[in-house]
Amino acid sequence: xxxxxxxxxxxxxxxxxxxxxxxxxxxxxxxxxxxxxxxxxxxxxxxxxxxxxxxxxxxxxxxxxxxxxxxxxxxxxxxxxxxxxxxxxxxxxxxxxxxxxxxxxxxxxxxxxxxxxxxxxxxxxxxxxxxxxxxxxxxxxxxxxxxxxxxxxxxxxxxxxxxxxxxxxxxxxxxxxxxxxxxxxxxxxxxxxxxxxxxxxxxxxxxxxxxxxxxxxxxxxxxxxxxxxxxxxxxxx
Numbered sequence: 001x002x003x004x005x006x007x008x009x010x011x012x013x014x015x016x017x018x019x020x021x022x023x024x025x026x027x028x029x030x031x032x033x034x035x036x037x038x039x040x041x042x043x044x045x046x047x048x049x050x051x052x053x054x055x056x057x058x059x060x061x062x063x064x065x066x067x068x069x070x071x072x073x074x075x076x077x078x079x080x081x082x083x084x085x086x087x088x089x090x091x092x093x094x095x096x097x098x099x100x101x102x103x104x105x106x107x108x109x110x111x112x113x114x115x116x117x118x119x120x121x122x123x124x125x126x127x128x129x130x131x132x133x134x135x136x137x138x139x140x141x142x143x144x145x146x147x148x149x150x151x152x153x154x155x156x157x158x159x160x161x162x163x164x165x166x167x168x169x170x171x172x173x174x175x176x177x178x179x180x181x182x183x184x185x186x187x188x189x190x191x192x193x194x195x196x197x198x199x200x201x202x203x204x205x206x207x208x209x210x211x212x213x214x215x216x217x218x219x220x221x222x223x224x225x226x227x228x229x230x231x232x233x234x235x236x237x
Contacts, residue, residue, distance in 0.1 A: 003025055051115035070202075
């Protein structure tokens with residue numbers, strides 16, 4: 001079974017997600033224009049590829065999601081949140097968050113899919129008010145955070161990082177609380193990880209995820225949500 005190769009034009013349409021391979025690979029090629037990426041997310045598709053490789057587009061089944069009212073906060077995390085000196089900010093250092101997420105997780109695993117081509121693409125989306133960062137600051141230093149896309153009433157999570165204890169978890173808790181306040185019921189987490197499961201994420205069938213997309217993220221509009229257009233601070237934690 002083969003995959004579809006996309007022409008390098010935003011007008012080229014994606015194949016139906018049901019035609020994805022067993023591992024979720026749907027298509028290759030195309031481009032990383034804001035129009036293309038936004039259209040992909042609205043259809044349950046996301047880019048994920050290593051530097052130097054062709055652009056690869058994925059739509060896995062099942063899909064990992066986190067309902068914003070179901071985040072799990074362990075006792076130890078509750079204690080950290082109560083005692084933390086971390087300050088949460090949104091959208092004040094998007095590029096820095098992406099660069100931090102791109103850093104190798106270990107000496108053994110120094111590969112990253114967050115390479116310059118992806119960073120450039122998502123920075124353009126941030127400038128258009130579609131991509132956002134949630135940041136943890138301590139003593140005026142960026143110590144953790146996450147970034148993703150907000151379209152309609154879904155936040156499409158991409159990556160997170162932490163250089164201080166539980167800082168990425170604190171960022172996710174703050175994001176869930178803010179999204180819940182804005183009536184966003186769902187965060188797309190894309191693929192399974194034990195770390196996300198420990199925080200309350202779960203797998204759902206791709207068909208179920210697509211139904212959420214149709215309801216919360218209609219393709220006829222790229223409504224960039226009510227995320228504030230200017231930086232602000234929040235004391236949600």
